[in-house]
Each structure stands twice: as C-alpha cells, then as structure tokens.
Amino acid sequence: MKTFHNPHHAAHAGQQEMFRGRMVPCHEVPARLDFVLAELQRRPLGALHTPEVGDAALDAAIGRVHSARYVDFLRGAWAEWVAMDPANAQRDALPSVWPLPNRHGFRNDVLPFNFAARLGLFSFDSGSPLTAGTWTAARGGAACALAAAQDVVAGARSAFALSRPPGHHAGPDFLGGYCFLNNAAIAAQALRDAGHAKVAVLDVDYHHGNGTQTIFYERADVFTVSIHGDPSTEYPFFLGHADERGADAGEGFNLNLPLPRGTGFDTWRATLATALQAVSDAGATALVVPMGLDTFEGDPISGFTLKSADYFAVGEALAGAGLPTVFTFEGGYAVDAVGTNAVNLLEGFQQAAA
Ligand code: Q9C
Numbered sequence: 183m184k185t186f187h188n189p190h191h192a193a194h195a196g197q198q199e200m201f202r203g204r205m206v207p208c209h210e211v212p213a214r215l216d217f218v219l220a221e222l223q224r225r226p227l228g229a230l231h232t233p234e235v236g237d238a239a240l241d242a243a244i245g246r247v248h249s250a251r252y253v254d255f256l257r258g259a260w261a262e263w264v265a266m267d268p269a270n271a272q273r274d275a276l277p278s279v280w281p282l283p284n285r286h287g288f289r290n291d292v293l294p295f296n297f298a299a300r301l302g303l304f305s306f307d308s309g310s311p312l313t314a315g316t317w318t319a320a321r322g323g324a325a326c327a328l329a330a331a332q333d334v335v336a337g338a339r340s341a342f343a344l345s346r347p348p349g350h351h352a353g354p355d356f357l358g359g360y361c362f363l364n365n366a367a368i369a370a371q372a373l374r375d376a377g378h379a380k381v382a383v384l385d386v387d388y389h390h391g392n393g394t395q396t397i398f399y400e401r402a403d404v405f406t407v408s409i410h411g412d413p414s415t416e417y418p419f420f421l422g423h424a425d426e427r428g429a430d431a432g433e434g435f436n437l438n439l440p441l442p443r444g445t446g447f448d449t450w451r452a453t454l455a456t457a458l459q460a461v462s463d464a465g466a467t468a469l470v471v472p473m474g475l476d477t478f479e480g481d482p483i484s485g486f487t488l489k490s491a492d493y494f495a496v497g498e499a500l501a502g503a504g505l506p507t508v509f510t511f512e513g514g515y516a517v518d519a520v521g522t523n524a525v526n527l528l529e530g531f532q533q534a535a536a
C-alpha cells in the first residue's frame with residue numbers, strides 16, 4: 183500500500199496543553215509522525231508519496247464535512263491571534279471560555295467578534311493549542327486523506343494517510359482532542375462522492391471518535407463504529423455511549439462499543455469482531471480506519487493493554503472485511519513505539535490482504 187505523508191506536519195507543534203489546572207507539555211508532538219516514517223523506511227509497505235491534490239479540490243473536500251464559518255476561522259485564526267497582541271506570536275492560542283449548550287442558555291448561532299470568544303465557540307477543550315502552522319499542517323493532513331481515498335478509488339486495495347495532526351475528534355464546526363480537520367471523515371466523504379454507495383468508518387483509537395460520529399450521525403450512507411475507552415471515565419467524556427445509535431435517516435447507522443479502562447487484547451479483539459460483523463451487515467463497499475495506536479499498553483494517557491505484537495492481528499482482522507480500505511493516522515503517544523505499532527498493524531493488513 184502507498185503511504186501519503188504530510189510534508190507540512192511539523193508546522194503544527196504545540197508547546198503546552200492544559201491538564202488539571204496546569205500547563206503540561208503537549209503529548210501530540212511532531213516526532214510521532216517521524217517515528218512512523220522511520221519505521222516505514224525500515225519495513226516498507228509500498229511507495230511513500232506526498233499528496234498531490236489541487237487546492238480547489240482540497241478545499242471542496244474539506245468543505246464537504248466542515249462548515250464554512252469554521253474553516254474560515256481556522257484559516258485566519260493565527261493572524262487574528264497575533265493581531266490581538268504582537269507578543270502572542272510566541273504563544274499558542276488556547277480557549278478559556280465556551281458557550282455550554284443548554285436550552286435557553288448560551289447561544290452558538292451568533293458569531294462573536296472577540297477572537298477569544300470565537301476560539302471557544304469552535305473548540306471543546308483546552309488541550310489543543312492552535313499555533314502559527316496549525317492551518318498549514320492540518321490542511322496538509324487533509325490532503326493525505328483525500329489522496330489516499332483517491333488512490334483507493336483508482337483501484338488500490340488499501341492506502342495509508344499518514345496525517346498529522348490527527349482528526350477524529352474534530353467535528354463539523356469544532357476542534358478538540360488535538361484535532362482540527364477530520365481526515366477520516368474527509369476520506370469517507372470522498373469515497374462516497376466517488377461512487378461508493380455505502381462507506382463504513384471503523385475507529386480503533388483509544389478515544390471515541392466523537393467528531394466523526396457527529397458529522398455522520400443523521401446519515402445512513404456512512405456507517406460509523408468506534409471501539410474505545412468507556413466515556414464515563416475516559417476522554418472525550420460527553421459522547422461515545424452504547425445507546426447512541428444514530429438519528430433520523432441515520433438511525434441504526436452508528437455503533438459505539440465502549441470498553442472499561444484496563445481492557446486487554448482478548449476482549450478488545452472479540453469486540454473488533456463484533457465491529458467487523460456490523461460493517462459487513464451494513465453492506466459497505468469501502469472502509470475507513472481511523473488508526474489510533476493509543477490502545478498500546480505503554481500509552482501515557484490511555485488505559486488498554488495491547489502489546490506491539492497484537493497489532494499484526496488487528497491488521498489481519500481488518501483485512502478480513504475484504505473492503506478497499508483507507509487508514510488515517512490518529513492517536514498514539516508512546517512516541518518511540520508508535521512507529522512499530524502502526525507498521526505492525528499495516529503489515530498485518532497487507533500480508534493478510536495479499
Ligand atoms: N490526561 C487523540 O488520540 N486529553 N486525541 C487527554 C489526558 C485529550 C486524544 C488528557 C486526549 C485527546 C487523537
């Protein structure tokens with residue numbers, strides 16, 4: 183399989199995230215992607231490419247899943263931040279006030295003029311710093327997702343979007359969870375637009391793929407399924423429960439499979455079999471896998487106990503779906519193991535798919 187990697191990814195390098203009342207170093211660092219690239223050079227799966235997609239095509243693909251006002255905000259955010267105070271050029275932008283949605287409470291339909299208020303309107307946490315290069319990097323990551331989808335449309339069995347920053351927490355009009363543009367949703371929508379009548383998204387990141395769920399929640403043409411830490415105790419907390427099954431036309435086309443913190447590979451892989459059966463039942467003709475490696479036992483912010491060797495079996499099981507598959511790169515914060523774990527999964531897939 184080809185890998186499409188983002189040459190602009192390192193332009194997004196947050197300094198700190200808010201954690202329990204303190205600023206701590208960011209977990210989502212550029213070295214993550216470099217470790218994957220280094221492992222791909224040791225154990226090649228196929229050619230390495232930077233994405234070649236036209237500006238207009240990319241903007242259109244992003245606009246298929248994100249609102250215009252959100253994209254406009256992201257594109258101009260850094261300039262606005264620096265305009266507030268020239269000293270901001272040395273600081274990341276983080277939100278500190280949010281319009282908590284409540285009946286007859288705060289409004290989110292009126293766009294505030296104040297930048298700090300708009301940053302809060304378009305964010306759901308204070309752990310996702312917006313930096314000078316965030317837009318360039320996020321757009322480059324989205325280009326990887328689009329290029330990978332196009333490769334699969336052209337007949338490839340699979341393609342890997344080595345996208346960074348990650349994407350699965352980003353919704354139609356919000357950032358959060360280290361994510362700005364939802365690469366997996368962009369790929370899924372591109373597959374739909376290229377003629378796949380039904381696309382499945384199977385999210386294997388430790389954290390619930392809330393952004394992807396929200397984007398497709400009312401739609402029957404994209405079936406979303408996620409295996410993740412139970413949101414009662416795990417981030418993103420406010421979505422990802424088993425009773426969220428989709429709404430309106432999308433009723434029955436979302437499946438959440440939360441597992442308790444501490445879950446090991448035996449239970450996790452049985453849950454993957456449940457997810458794959460649901461993908462098969464949905465009748466999808468293409469698959470997108472938001473690939474988080476933060477299910478790893480050594481992950482510093484997560485709570486499952488998968489071992490490096492287990493990822494071969496994960497890839498093998500995913501190949502068993504028999505569908506053209508796009509992988510996007512999501513979480514995984516045990517930085518020196520993330521390359522091994524990612525390539526193990528993809529190699530397991532590729533060998534089983536051959
Ligand atoms: N102390 C992804 O894996 N903060 N995002 C956790 C832990 C947010 C994870 C704080 C975790 C976001 C793409």
Ligand code: ZN
Pocket residue numbers: 387388389474476512513514
């Ligand atoms: Zn994650």
